[in-house]
Amino acid sequence: MTPQEVKAMVGQNVGTSEWVEMTQERINLFADATGDHQFIHIDAEKAKMTPFGGTIAHGFLTLSMIPYLSAHSDLPKVDGVKMGVNYGGNKTRFISPVRSGKRIRGHWKLIELEEKRPGQWQQTHEITIEIEGEDKPALITEWIMQFFV
Template sequence: MTTVAFDDLPGLAGTSLGVSEWLDVTQARIDLFADATDDHQWIHVDPERARSGPFGGPIAHGYLTLALVIPLWTNLFDVPDVTTKVNYGLNRVRFPAPVPAGARIRLSGTLVSVEQIGGGGAQITADVVVEIENGTKPACVAQPVFRFYR
């Protein structure tokens, strides 16, 4: 984990943050996400039917993979002397490969830019990649934008 003080953020543009710990993407997690979002497409929640589908088994929702960027990010990067951390948005996101149920994923990231913003805050843009253990393509490539305030 990379831990830095708020005042040190401006000099970190271009810094690689390494990789997070692995996170399990279980069928139970996929089912909970389906319930939370009311997206019960069979490719995600019906393991028996999904075995004969295009991926040979159930896969995580793309938006579940994207949502898991947050816990993976907090495992990768921390600014402990801020009071508020806000997900400001995404500049881009793609899902090159599906995450099979039962797979493990982790996040790597690089800080692209750090800008001062009003209210005494900093806006951080990062390039992140969600890797699937033993996968040949990433599950997700994205450019999230975060805002940190003291």
């Protein structure tokens, strides 16, 4: 698709990812990478005594899954993209914890797409990360990315 064809989709839900399991191994690796070893993430016995009933993924781990979920989704693909970069977020809310072993998937709604400079496009999506079998999502964010064609 061309950027202009994608721009015509502003205001629409534009994609859903595959499900991915949030394993304890992934949570532990994220804890090691970030130095966040709070027991609610890595100590199953202590975490059982919390309202969560077991270990949970870091909120930032769930947020950082957006590129993976995006790559494993049916989002429209713009022809000729040379690279894409994260630009930032306007709003992010961590609504429900993701328990170890649960599966998540993303849903994208295109909020805005504009050409900042020739060949440099900025898109804003409202992204909802759903937790399989749960009423409330893990998070909702308004995320900005740029891509270059």
